[in-house]
Amino acid sequence: MMPANRCSRNQNRRPAEPSQTRQPDQPGCSDSGSVLVAVMVALVFISIITAFMVKATSRQSAAAISYGGMIAMNITTSSGLIATESYFARNTNGALEALDSFMRREDAPMPLPTYIYGNSGKKIRLADGQYFSSRIVGFNYDDPNRLILRVEIVSGRSADGRDLKTAQAFYIIENVKIEGGGDGEYNAKNAIFMGGDVVNADNGIEVLNGSATFKGSAKFQNRPAIFHGDAFFNKEASFMRESVFHKNAYFNSHANFQNLSNAPAGHITFRSDFGISGNLSTQSVNPPLRAAGDVYFGGDFRATSQWSDNIDDNARMRSEGANKSFFYTDRLSLYNPPPSGTPAGTQYCTSSGWGCQRHPTGHYSSSVSDMFSNRVTNFSNGTKIPAMDDKYIMEKLGMQGGLAAREDPKIDISGIDLAIIKNISGVMNADQLSIDKLRKLDAETPGDQRHNGHLVIKVNANQSVNFSNNSVPRAVFDGKVIFIVEGRVHGGNGFYHSGANSSTLMYVGEKGQMEQFGSDGLFRGLIYIHENNKSQNSFNWKTGSKIVGAIHNFSSASFGWNAGSAHPVPIEFDANVLNPFSSLTGAAAGDGEKTARLQDENMPAGLRQVGVYFD
Numbered sequence: 001m002m003p004a005n006r007c008s009r010n011q012n013r014r015p016a017e018p019s020q021t022r023q024p025d026q027p028g029c030s031d032s033g034s035v036l037v038a039v040m041v042a043l044v045f046i047s048i049i050t051a052f053m054v055k056a057t058s059r060q061s062a063a064a065i066s067y068g069g070m071i072a073m074n075i076t077t078s079s080g081l082i083a084t085e086s087y088f089a090r091n092t093n094g095a096l097e098a099l100d101s102f103m104r105r106e107d108a109p110m111p112l113p114t115y116i117y118g119n120s121g122k123k124i125r126l127a128d129g130q131y132f133s134s135r136i137v138g139f140n141y142d143d144p145n146r147l148i149l150r151v152e153i154v155s156g157r158s159a160d161g162r163d164l165k166t167a168q169a170f171y172i173i174e175n176v177k178i179e180g181g182g183d184g185e186y187n188a189k190n191a192i193f194m195g196g197d198v199v200n201a202d203n204g205i206e207v208l209n210g211s212a213t214f215k216g217s218a219k220f221q222n223r224p225a226i227f228h229g230d231a232f233f234n235k236e237a238s239f240m241r242e243s244v245f246h247k248n249a250y251f252n253s254h255a256n257f258q259n260l261s262n263a264p265a266g267h268i269t270f271r272s273d274f275g276i277s278g279n280l281s282t283q284s285v286n287p288p289l290r291a292a293g294d295v296y297f298g299g300d301f302r303a304t305s306q307w308s309d310n311i312d313d314n315a316r317m318r319s320e321g322a323n324k325s326f327f328y329t330d331r332l333s334l335y336n337p338p339p340s341g342t343p344a345g346t347q348y349c350t351s352s353g354w355g356c357q358r359h360p361t362g363h364y365s366s367s368v369s370d371m372f373s374n375r376v377t378n379f380s381n382g383t384k385i386p387a388m389d390d391k392y393i394m395e396k397l398g399m400q401g402g403l404a405a406r407e408d409p410k411i412d413i414s415g416i417d418l419a420i421i422k423n424i425s426g427v428m429n430a431d432q433l434s435i436d437k438l439r440k441l442d443a444e445t446p447g448d449q450r451h452n453g454h455l456v457i458k459v460n461a462n463q464s465v466n467f468s469n470n471s472v473p474r475a476v477f478d479g480k481v482i483f484i485v486e487g488r489v490h491g492g493n494g495f496y497h498s499g500a501n502s503s504t505l506m507y508v509g510e511k512g513q514m515e516q517f518g519s520d521g522l523f524r525g526l527i528y529i530h531e532n533n534k535s536q537n538s539f540n541w542k543t544g545s546k547i548v549g550a551i552h553n554f555s556s557a558s559f560g561w562n563a564g565s566a567h568p569v570p571i572e573f574d575a576n577v578l579n580p581f582s583s584l585t586g587a588a589a590g591d592g593e594k595t596a597r598l599q600d601e602n603m604p605a606g607l608r609q610v611g612v613y614f615d
Contacts, residue, residue: 210573468492
């Protein structure tokens with residue numbers, strides 16, 4: 001049962017109707033009780049002052065009035081303290097709303113105060129010649145067991161006149177707890193997800209952790225592709241330099257590995273299990289393609305994904321693991337040289353290039369050494385599983401559900417308040433992003449003009465912007481920003497460097513284009529491309545670059561990954577970096593903002609004064 005003398009705070013926490021003495025935009029229910037207490041205190045002291053002034057002589061009258069005014073301001077300020085304390089006890093709904101408001105505003109570089117009584121530049125009337133305002137100027141909630149509030153009380157002779165007396169009061173807040181404060185879970189899986197074909201990833205890639213998923217084809221040349229997490233390739237994948245898969249890998253179509261001779265001696269491409277439903281080619285007799293785990297081979301050694309007479313006679317595979325198996329199906333064309341002196345026939349596979357025929361029934365004994373003496377070597381055993389299909393292989397690799405199960409959440413920017421979106425022109429010099437202007441905007445934008453602490457800046461459809469920082473070498477931006485790109489942005493491979501605390505969402509919409517985007521430093525955040533985007537987007541990352549967060553490209557258009565580095569660009573998946581954008585995925589709200597709530601719903605909030613400083 002709620003106490004009769006306090007305002008209940010419903011689940012929606014709607015502010016109640018304001019009192020007559022309170023500014024209409026302030027949170028809370030009725031505050032008449034607290035104001036009444038303040039008025040009563042003030043009137044008692046006013047009567048004392050009046051009696052004193054009556055006794056004063058005419059010569060003393062001027063001094064008495066001055067002294068009386070000072071006493072009146074002291075009384076008014078003290079009454080404001082009493083009114084504030086009474087407000088928390090009698091108007092808990094409004095008090096909690098005020099705390100919530102201050103926490104939201106605190107994200108701004110220059111936090112704005114939250115008024116309990118009065119408003120910015122306006123005081124409320126207590127009595128003739130006595131006006132005051134009360135506002136929260138500090139709230140320390142780092143220790144959930146000891147919430148410290150700092151309130152500033154200002155008094156004067158008129159509503160908008162000069163401040164004559166100020167008090168700084170410090171309180172411990174009782175029966176209040178802070179919930180939330182963390183961001184919701186973004187629930188991403190991939191460090192990189194590519195919806196369209198990746199065309200000539202000239203400078204390679206290194207996925208430090210997290211999954212990698214390529215819905216379209218992918219071609220990596222000039223530099224290695226290195227995957228520390230699991231990797232999934234839905235269409236043809238080509239690796240023109242020595243590559244490494246530290247975790248399980250799956251190829252749903254043709255996989256081609258070339259130039260293995262460039263790798264160090266004994267180089268192991270697959271450090272864990274891998275499977276392929278299509279064909280595989282290496283075009284190299286020596287060295288072979290080395291694997292340290294089990295192999296699930298659902299296709300054949302062929303130069304392309306086609307099943308015509310295009311056997312890759314040079315393809316070789318060798319096991320480098322202990323007690324590892326090679327699983328295959330009837331699709332595998334087993335090598336079976338004809339007996340000495342016997343011409344090759346249709347029942348034989350030869351390495352002479354005459355054309356190898358598939359042998360559904362096989363021509364080998366069960367001996368591994370006899371079966372794979374030429375193409376597949378050093379496996380502990382070879383096992384034919386005629387029914388082995390893509391679902392079987394993916395299940396064995398721990399990739400159940402295939403491509404559909406690997407997609408990341410999609411972003412919906414309609415959840416961003418249109419009123420807080422700023423045009424890119426405000427932070428530009430001509431057609432180039434100005435780091436100085438961006439920093440200035442960041443410093444001047446209050447928390448209620450941000451989305452989860454982020455500036456929101458839009459590049460409209462008719463705008464073309466150069467994001468290069470060449471005019472400010474190695475410029476660093478340590479703030480939080482969401483770029484909504486509906487026009488064209490050119491990275492010039494010189495996008496600003498992220499600071500250790502920065503957060504950037506580069507959202508490329510349906511009509512947007514990202515051209516040569518990249519840098520030679522840290523990018524901390526999420527690069528996201530809308531699924532209906534048909535533009536030719538491209539990257540250009542330099543030596544020294546690193547992406548912490550993720551790349552999620554849902555567009556089916558081809559994507560260019562141009563040369564620009566002597567080393568593969570590293571991508572480090574970080575769920576915490578993505579979580580600030582979880583609200584844009586439709587994830588459940590509530591964790592994203594800190595919220596003040598009662599510990600005991602049957603008791604009001606309270607302020608226990610621990611100190612007051614009068615100025």
